[in-house]
Amino acid sequence: MSLANQLDQIFVFLQHWIEGFFPQWLQPGVGALIAVIGIVATFPAIFAVTTVLERKGLGRIQNRLGPNRVGPLGILQPVADGIKSLTKEDIVPRSADGVVHFLAPVVLVVAIFLGYAVLPVGRNMVLMNMDAGLLFFFAIGASTELSIFMAGWSSRNKYSLLGALRAVAQMISYEVPLLLSSVVAVMMTGSLSTVKIVEAQGGFTGIFPHWYVFTPWGFAGFILFVIAALAETNRSPFDLPEGESELVAGYFTEYSGFKFALFFLGEYLGMLSIAGFAITLFLGGWGAPFSFLGFMPSWAWFFLKLFAAIFFFIWLRGTLPRLRQDQLMNFAWKFMLPMTLLNLLVAGAWRFLGDGWSRWVICSLVLLFAYVLLGRVLMRHQHLGPRSYRYAE
């Protein structure tokens, strides 16, 4: 087996080697346990790195340094943050609903970790290869909304409740475009299994890969999926529910110490997992971008793409102002929903127009025309210009 192949499958070999120490009937369980340990070790580590990268990246965008005292260039900052959140007093309001208050972060983190089970991190490296893998992921994503509601309601704080209701409304509204924009990828692959979707994008024409993002419907689908993903995970510019200047901390106002850290962890892990799915569905998963770069291990490509996605999210966070609640909802229902439905039509047309350059032109033109038209129609009544003030007489 060539060196590249060995490096590619190194974690699979490791798993089989450890399994070999156990009797036959225990092996599948041990294999699954090893994979679970791998997931639980890797993604929180990436979360820690993400927090530092975010603070330093946002700092540089805002003309300042980020944290730089804790380790060299501040990379040990998450350790300091972890110690801080573990040693803070856990305050539960007296009138808060104790059981629900305790269970909310637990439900969130459990649901988010479950979502990693169908994420193909590399070749042959997926915890569960289910036929309905994508459906599983979206079903679990729907359960996170419930935990946010639990957090907001159990705090018995009207601001938390408002934040929770807004967050749930936002997440429900953006779930429809999220699912619809991912359906195009499923349509073209013919299967809901994430492994098959990645493998279907593995071919190359010349040196260019067959990633779905390089097709008109895939590009539109990717952009819509990313926007809906940002809104699903309450990430800037859709972070009104947790906006610090609006609602203190929204639905996790009353949480302190480790529970807050769990919410934070859950939110970032959710962002990472949905970024992973965007990569799987549209960016070719663990595939290399050019055919001559195939010697690099598949998991390395996946994590490189994941870091590129993280960097892009941080960039967006530093650039865009927060969307107001009504602007958010309008955007979801009036813009994203029609665009995703149109994208479905275009993807179907792509399939039936057969191979050739004509389908590229037609599909791109239809999408572009719809985008511009929708944009103009929706912006018609917006009066965006320099602000005018009325002073008291």
Next chain:
Amino acid sequence: MLGEGILQGLAETAKNFAGSFVSKERLTTVQYPEERIAPIENTRDFPILIYDGNDPLAGLRCVACQICEKECPPKCIYIVKSTDKKPDFVGKMQIYPTRFDIDISVCMSCQICVEVCPFEAIKMDTEFELSTTDRFGGLMHNREQLSKSNEHYHKIHPTEAAEVDARLAEEKHKAEVKAKAAAEAAAAKAAAAATAAPTPAAIPAPKPIPESAPAKEPGA
């Protein structure tokens, strides 16, 4: 077109991000304890007393007139006058403060004491790293702590100090000239009285010429 603004915004932040590694203009952080920005000349923090020369007591300009104590809005200055006198920069005997305390936890850096001082004795310092663990005593600065030399004043406020020095030098010169003129006039008067007629009753005793030095105060 929809989305154009977002792309322009993304380009701007990308420029900021990349630029922060290469140009100082896009990364304006000064990492405080290790790097410091030099204060500008008009910086003012807390008052100090100026002394000329090397001896903090002999050269102290303050004559304990207590004008600053009376004018201070939060009343943070406490002065006790001395009972003996020492010569000031023109040679005249002046009293001096035996106690001059400023409570800098009360002082609000309004500079009124500096503005009203007729003797250019109290000026504002630029030192701000004055935190101490002693809550009351540590923030009460006495006369020894407050006395700073004229060289220090020149270092922190060069143009002001040059102005003050010029003014004080001019007054000293004027006082010297006047003293010399008064001494010459007194000598001439004494010589005239000695060569005059010996009749004691006819010539009235010459009236002593009033001294003009103490009443003339150097303008602030």
Next chain:
Amino acid sequence: MIFGFSLTFLLTATLTVAGALAAAMLRNLVHCALSLTVTFGGLALLYLQLGAQFAGFSQILVYIGAVAILVVFAILLTRGAGIPEYRGFSTSWFFGLVIASAVFALLTWSVVRSLPASAATAAPSVTVQSIGASLMSTYVLPLEIVAVVLTVALIGAVIVAMPESRAPKSEAESSGAK
């Protein structure tokens, strides 16, 4: 294998029944809604154990992700879900018990009667693909009718939630009172 059922089935069934009982008997309404969610989860697990992947995941997606949230919103927007100050006491509780047992007996009898005589028949494999194919061929009409019903519901919701348009007040009237 206890009582002829597998351990996972027993655990899931216990969870489901406990959730349902809690949903019926708890005092705090939001707690009831959350236990109902646990019941839905238990049902989804049962579907998955029977091999119906699509049904199981749709159960989670629809029931927990939408119906439970709907129930919770309804509670919040209407009463506020405080703990009720009084306990309801019904004088005809005996008849209620009789009727409930009768319904339970009927359901049990019908379920037991419909069990196949031999449990060794091969279960039909229902994949997502076969569901999709049959939706598009055999069951196209119900699909389209469901779509129309959903559209009508959406339009109805928008109309109900739309603010009423008022006649514009004259400028002088609104600013003349100063």
